[in-house]
Amino acid sequence: MLNWEDPLATRPAAPAQPQAGNAEARADEAAKAPAPARAEAEELSAKPVNPDDKRVVNGLTDVNQLAPFKYPWAWNYFLNANKNHWTPLDINMASDVHDYFHKLTLEERHVYENVLAYLTTSDILAMRNIGLAVMEKMSAPELQIYQARQVYEESLHTWTYQHCIETIGLDQGEIYNRYRVVPEIHAKIRIANRRLDSVLRPDIDLKDRDELMNFLMAYIFFAAVFEGSWFYNGFTPIFALQRRGLMKGTAEQLQYIMRDEVMHASFGIRVAKQIMLEENIRPDPKAIREMWDEAEAAESGYARYLLPDPILGYTAEMHSDQFRFVANRRAKQLGLEEPFPGAENAIEWLDEQANLRKEKNFFETRVTEYQTGGALSWD
Template identity: 75%
Template sequence: MSAFFDDWDRPAPRQTGCASGSAPGSGAAAGQAPGVPGAGTAAHASAAAPVRASDKRVVNGQGDINQLAPFKYPWAWRFFLNANRNHWTPLEIPMAQDVHDYHHRLTPAERHVFENVLAYLTTSDILAMRNIGLAVMEKMTAPELQVYQARQVYEEALHTWTYQHCIESLGLDQQEIYNRYRVVPEIHGKISLANRLLERAMRTDFDLRDRGNLHEFALSYLFFAGIFEGCWFYNGFSPIFALQRRGLMKGTAEQLQYIMRDEVMHCAFGIRTVRTLLAEENLQLDPLAVARLWEEAEAAESAYAGYLLREPILGYSASLHMGQFRFVANRRARQLGVAEPFPGAQNVLPWLDEQSNLRKEKNFFETRVTEYQTGGALAWE
């Protein structure tokens, strides 16, 4: 999965909203509203002045939002093309063995883990879909950014379908599972934190020309790209992958592998966009505000891990879960270009990157052959 980050681990170059020697937005007609050709001109006007790719910006751009090319951000278009090569649906993955495993092979502690992972994820992906579709995409002023984000909105809906497919296939009580984020404090805490950071940024009247609002928006996007998707999702699949290593719930785990592939791209795109936004706007994030985000995220994740893994399962525990969260958080911080929140955190789950990778394309007419470590080689924490 780390290959997706190879190109954007390096600092993004500082970019300006106009070509050298030109005034910002000089390609737009006088009085023209951003992204609306001919706005503010006489009613009988039949054409508008041309715009240039250099007029594009991540936000607050003066280019034409309907004019896809030439690209100013060709990397965003590559994300879109790569995402479309990853198309899949949950119906292509058999769940019969998972039904047997859930009802006859999982321990009560393992069923508790499995159910609550699904309960958290069902709400999280809908929240991610709303964040991108209503809070982020609406404020982007370069169409190549919006095109990938439109694909991302679809993928979040696909992920929600996947969790529903797993819940329905196993015959779980849908109302009870979907309500856990409301009634279980440890799940609610994570969703509540995300909603709080999303609330103001989602407003259509949230003016990003105001530097304070711009800083708040950048922090919110950093949270959703680097923490919500880059840490909580990445870490959130780990308990299911721990079952998969023992040959349990393989259909669910395979679907999460496909979701993981999507989410790593979402995270990489968001981090690249945040860094480009900061460079374009010459914006410095308040390090204390960033540190508070990590602290709040860790506290919410720690409470969730304590509830999820109140009894450790073979090969996985709350302490391992939190150790991996801190390790991945440091990785995301480096990619974002901010200080590591947990210096010295170690990779306590070295198998996770390999386990979460799809090592080859699936032949959907055959069952994938996967190697699993035997239970005897695993340890109770």
């Protein structure tokens, strides 16, 4: 029987038992054994997993066996992500309610509402993409486990936006529908849906080079554009209010979210680079150029809608310039050509929002220490 102390140890041969009939008859009897019994015998005789056989996609090992690791960096992402935990209920929002109704201008309310309208829809889309399109394609469990945590974090982010909307007392039906009725918000969601929906199919054969290229392009878009640039840039208008002492509770919530998103984008970029290495594949430069141009046009249109008139300390031009600067950074991290040469850092204080270490007692709730996820290496 199976040795539970050392299941890989060679088991002693069972004592010979008298059996009727010759060897041919016994072999015929074994062949007639029920299929589950044969499957169980095959499972017990399976070879140990060789971590060298693991791959990001198209792996040759058992996806249920975590270790030995081939990608210890992916496991470290999971461990670090579990240090980064909060809930929106930990942060006091009382001053935000007062600010919204008594301090914000009409232009600043417009910015606040539409940032939340865009982000809450985007994080639901991100949750579905990771959970339904990406995670199941991974053939190494250490990758899947971090992405399972990522699905949870996207759900937490959605709760956070909903908590802000509800706490301020905004019309939830109206805010949540803006991604459908505001063309500049809908344009970004439509682009994301178009680029990501094609990999939501569970029957994709990633051994097919065309399918693999499509998956790689979708993953690069998701990591470098959607999370790495649009999300990273998307919190900035609220941080601009925070720098003037306004909407501080919402901004603090977004600081925590931003650190998760920095890790998501970093992980996605690393996975995309690993796929390129293992599968000996590179994205088509023309397709990459079209991706960045489309993303930049959508972001600039969104910026003009968000800020038809500037608010103190922030303009549509700053928002668009910062997108181009961040896009160059993401492209370099992927080992690709910068899409917007010469783009300058228009908002030098933005990186501080990801790198700050937060240690505080949330009004006699509990001490929350949020580790510096934004300070990680992108290599």
